[in-house]
Amino acid sequence: MRIYRNRIVLSLIFILGLSVYWEFYLHPFTGSLYRSAIEDYRVHRYARSLEKLQEADRFEPGDPSILALMGWDLLKLSKLRPAERCFRQACEFAPENPDPLLGYIYTEIALEKCQEAEHLLQTFARKYGKTPAYQNAEKMLREQIACAASDAQETARP
Amino acid sequence: MGLWEWGQHALNIFNALTIAYFFAGNCIYSLLMAVSLVSAFFHHRRQPYQGLHELRDLRATPPLTVIIPAYNEEDSILETVRSALKVDYPDLRILVVDDGSSDATLERLRNEFALSEMNLIYRSLLATSPLKAFFKSAEFPNLVVLSKQHGGKADALNVGINFCRTPYFCTLDADCLIEPDALLRLVKPMMGPVKNVVVSGGTIRIRNGCKVVHGRVKEVRLPSSWIERLQVVEYLRGFLLGRAGWDLTQGTLIVSGALAVFRRAEVIEAGGFSNATVSEDMEVIVRLRCLAEERKQPLRMVFTMDTICWTQCPSTLAMLARQRRRWQLGLCQTLWLNSQMLFNWRYGAAGMLSFPFHLYIEALGAGIELMGYLVVPLAFALHLTLSVFYIPLVIFSLIYASFLSVGAVLIEELTYRRYPDRRDLYRLLGWALIENFGFRQIVLYFRFQGFLRFLTGFHQWEKVAHTADSLA
Numbered sequence: 109m110r111i112y113r114n115r116i117v118l119s120l121i122f123i124l125g126l127s128v129y130w131e132f133y134l135h136p137f138t139g140s141l142y143r144s145a146i147e148d149y150r151v152h153r154y155a156r157s158l159e160k161l162q163e164a165d166r167f168e169p170g171d172p173s174i175l176a177l178m179g180w181d182l183l184k185l186s187k188l189r190p191a192e193r194c195f196r197q198a199c200e201f202a203p204e205n206p207d208p209l210l211g212y213i214y215t216e217i218a219l220e221k222c223q224e225a226e227h228l229l230q231t232f233a234r235k236y237g238k239t240p241a242y243q244n245a246e247k248m249l250r251e252q253i254a255c256a257a258s259d260a261q262e263t264a265r266p
Numbered sequence: 267m268g269l270w271e272w273g274q275h276a277l278n279i280f281n282a283l284t285i286a287y288f289f290a291g292n293c294i295y296s297l298l299m300a301v302s303l304v305s306a307f308f309h310h311r312r313q314p315y316q317g318l319h320e321l322r323d324l325r326a327t328p329p330l331t332v333i334i335p336a337y338n339e340e341d342s343i344l345e346t347v348r349s350a351l352k353v354d355y356p357d358l359r360i361l362v363v364d365d366g367s368s369d370a371t372l373e374r375l376r377n378e379f380a381l382s383e384m385n386l387i388y389r390s391l392l393a394t395s396p397l398k399a400f401f402k403s404a405e406f407p408n409l410v411v412l413s414k415q416h417g418g419k420a421d422a423l424n425v426g427i428n429f430c431r432t433p434y435f436c437t438l439d440a441d442c443l444i445e446p447d448a449l450l451r452l453v454k455p456m457m458g459p460v461k462n463v464v465v466s467g468g469t470i471r472i473r474n475g476c477k478v479v480h481g482r483v484k485e486v487r488l489p490s491s492w493i494e495r496l497q498v499v500e501y502l503r504g505f506l507l508g509r510a511g512w513d514l515t516q517g518t519l520i521v522s523g524a525l526a527v528f529r530r531a532e533v534i535e536a537g538g539f540s541n542a543t544v545s546e547d548m549e550v551i552v553r554l555r556c557l558a559e560e561r562k563q564p565l566r567m568v569f570t571m572d573t574i575c576w577t578q579c580p581s582t583l584a585m586l587a588r589q590r591r592r593w594q595l596g597l598c599q600t601l602w603l604n605s606q607m608l609f610n611w612r613y614g615a616a617g618m619l620s621f622p623f624h625l626y627i628e629a630l631g632a633g634i635e636l637m638g639y640l641v642v643p644l645a646f647a648l649h650l651t652l653s654v655f656y657i658p659l660v661i662f663s664l665i666y667a668s669f670l671s672v673g674a675v676l677i678e679e680l681t682y683r684r685y686p687d688r689r690d691l692y693r694l695l696g697w698a699l700i701e702n703f704g705f706r707q708i709v710l711y712f713r714f715q716g717f718l719r720f721l722t723g724f725h726q727w728e729k730v731a732h733t734a735d736s737l738a
Contacts, residue, residue, distance in 0.1 A: 115608040116601065116625065127279045204269065 138164040138171065145177060154184040172202035179211045183218065191215045206236045213245045217252050225249050277641065277650050284638040285655060288663040291627045295670050298511030303677060305510050309571050310681040318450045321457065322356055328456075329357035330449060330527070331435045333426030335419050337365040339440035342578070344378050349443040349481030351406055355450060360409045362440075363426050366395075366416030375411050379403040392424040392538035420539035420546040427530060427538055435533075437547070439524040441578050443473060443483055448574035452527040455568040464529040464554060465567040467521030468574035469505040471684065472498050474581060483576050488690045492697075493586060496705045497579040499698045503674040506571065513569035517620030519555075521567060523547025525575040532557060532565060542603060544728075545596020552604045555616050564614075571681075587712045588728040594716025595724070598629050602720070632713035639707065664702045671698035 111117055133139070141164040148157035158181040164174050175198035182191035192215045198208035209232055216225035229249060232242055321327055332350050336343050343362070350360050364372045375381060381401035388397065395417030403409040414425055423437060434456065438444060445451075452466045475489030488495055512518050523546065533539075536553040539546040551567055558565035580586040601624060608625065610617040638660060645652050675694045678684065685691055 114605045115610070116605040119608060119625075123283075124279075127282050130282060131275055131279050 138168045138174065142174060142177070145181075149177065149181060152184075154181045157181050158185065170197070170201055172198045172205060172208065175201070176205070176208040176211060179208060179215070183211060183215055186218075188215055188219050192219065206232065206239075206241070209235075210241055210245060214248070217245070217249050220252065220256065222249065222253050222256065225252075273648065274650050277645060277652070280637070280641060281652060281656050284634055284641075285659055287627065287631055287634045287638070288659060291631060292663055292666050292670075294623055294627065295507065295667075299507050299670055299673050301514045302507050302510040303673075305514055306506065306571055306677050306681045316451075316454065318447055318454070321450050321454055322354065324457075326457065327356055327453065328434050329359070329432040330355060330453065331359045331361055331426070331430035331432045332438050332444075332449075333423055333430065333435055334360070334362045334438045334440055335365055335422035335426065336362055336367065336371050336440040337416065337419070337422070338367045338369045338371060340367070340369045340371045340374055342441040343371050344374055345478065345481045346438065346440050346442060346444075347375070347379070347409070347481075350438060351409065352446060352481060353444055353449055354446045355453075357432075358408060358449070359430070359432065360406075361426050361429060362409070362411045363422040364411060364413045365419070365422040366398075366414060372411070372413055376401065379409055379411075380405045381411055388429065390428050391534055392428055394421050394425045394428065397425065418541050420541045423546065424538040427533060430530065433530055434527055435530050436525065436527045437523050438575070439577060442470070442524050443478065443481055443576045444525060445572075445574055445576075446482070448525065448572075449527070451570055451572045452525075452574060455570065456527065456529070460566055460568070462564060463566045463568050464532045465518075465521050465526060465551060466570065467509075467518075467526040467567075468570040468572050469509075470501065470522050470524050470575055470577050472501055472579045473576035474579055476576065486684050486686065488685065488687075488693055489579075489581075491581060493583065493705075494579055494581055495693065495697045496701050497586075499671050499675065499694060499701050500709075501579075502678050502694075503671050506674050506677050507670065509569050510571050512620055513567075515615045515619060516566070517615035518567040518569055519551055519616055519620045519624055520548045521551055521569065524577050543596050543599035544592050545600055548596060549600045549603070552600055552607065555607065555613055556604065559612050583708070586709070587715070590709055590712035591716035591719060592728045594629070594632060594713040595719050597624065598717060598720035601625050601629055629717065632710050633717055636707070636710045636714045664706075667702045667706070668699050671701050674698070 141160045145157040145160040145164070148154070148160065158178060161174050161178045161181065165171070165178065168174065175194045179191045179194035179198060182188075182194060192212070195208050195212035195215055198205070199212055202208065209228065213225050213228045213232065216222075216228060226249065229242070229246060232245070236242070332353075334343075334346060334350065339346075347360065347362060362375060364375070381403050383399050384402050386400045388400075395415040398413040398415065401411040401413070403411075410429070412425060412429060414422065426437075427435060434453065436449060436452070448468065452468060455466050456463045472489065472494065473483055474494045475487045476483045477485035477487065488498065509518065509520065526547065528550075532554060533550060536550065536557045538550075540549050540553070543549045554565055554567070580589050601621070604621075607613045607617045607621045609622060613621070642652065642657065642660075644650075672695055675691070675698045679691055685694065
């Protein structure tokens, strides 16, 4: 019997195909919630996006894509400490993904942790090169450092 | 997408497959348990009205040949033949086929039963290895022993089929002890109102630990070692849940060749037993299903819940490994050779339910489940995320499987009560509870090895030796 006409082989290909389709296209809980959250993020509805992601996180805790987008939502909503936690976890789970690392840098800048941000920026440059995203983040960090220095001067003035 | 993300996706897909496997397996076993419970209840109620005495005295009861293939069975063959000779059946012939044993199997038979060599006319309907000699017993006129060149169990059975002249024959393993009324019980469905019953099988039980006197199990007791006791639970679950359930759906694919009655004409038409697999009993059933489809005529394979014979189970892990590897290899070979049955409505419940169950849950399930356990530490080590349902579902499935094992022991206690000692029952329940935590995983490993052997084309019969202790 030809192998491509063997019912066992065909059924296994079908089951594997169905599983792949499930994982990449259906994923009934987190997949649809995640896509919907991205749509909300794009139209600046951060709180709504965050709600959906928190729901998705209940089903798949520790998913780096969900954590990263949650981080961005929290950053936009100025909830900096939770955002920092989300980005840190996302970086831990997906060290190859530049998106959570970038979010982590912006959060550290917003938290005025310039040294940590500088260190993360170096890591980013080492891993992904000096991309436009890097340059924007670096520019923001320099501004933050300058701003902090001017604040310090102002405080020091008698 | 980076390597990590690909790994995470692969893990997610595997998680989904494992969850589906556990879910489907437990659902099917639950259904089988429900069906078996009903079946056992009615079967037990009918017990007093079986009419076995009438069947024995009936002139229409067909003559029967018991074929005992033996290869290096010097330790157990005499007890087996003695037990077969004591069977309560009106017209019975016993045919021992010595498959070229290199030990003293033939000598022991010759001495014990006063065998003398003779010439017989022999017509070969099925191709087999050459025969060496025929022996007839002076003491027991219905006992014949054939000696042939070694060709495997299937080949020995085919020699027996060629030689037998009765419309029905019965296969009996050389390490089994047959119950006195087993053959009447097995033949009864063939004489009943259901037409075209071509195979009849029953429940096989473990005799390790039991008291055996002159080829009869006189006292049923639990074996002493944990490995044998756990197999008692396994056998109860396998026969009282699995096979009884499949019988009711008419999807029987496996009838234990240790003791089963076959209609000779159909087996010959299907080509006899095949050496292409190491589980010739399952293979012949599947081929008979194919024959029924070719003929466009339903052929029935029936299963009786009555205990029909007592077999020895492996008493060491090494022997258990051999047995389970062989079973798994045989299962995979048979399913692969008959893949046209899968989801084929023309084969009825066997094609639509039983074949997929045996393929996905029994054959492939061994690999899926074993990998399912290994993937947990792997995921932690690689910082991959398991599905939130995964670990709770696996734990729940194992607990549920224990519940099914306990259910099988309780069905046994509510109906047949073969273990008279109350303490044995409690012990069995205890072993049923813990069977799924450790022993199941060991057996899975052996089964997975059998699966790998199938994939790598390994095709060899691994003989299970029994210790002197288990023969006691």
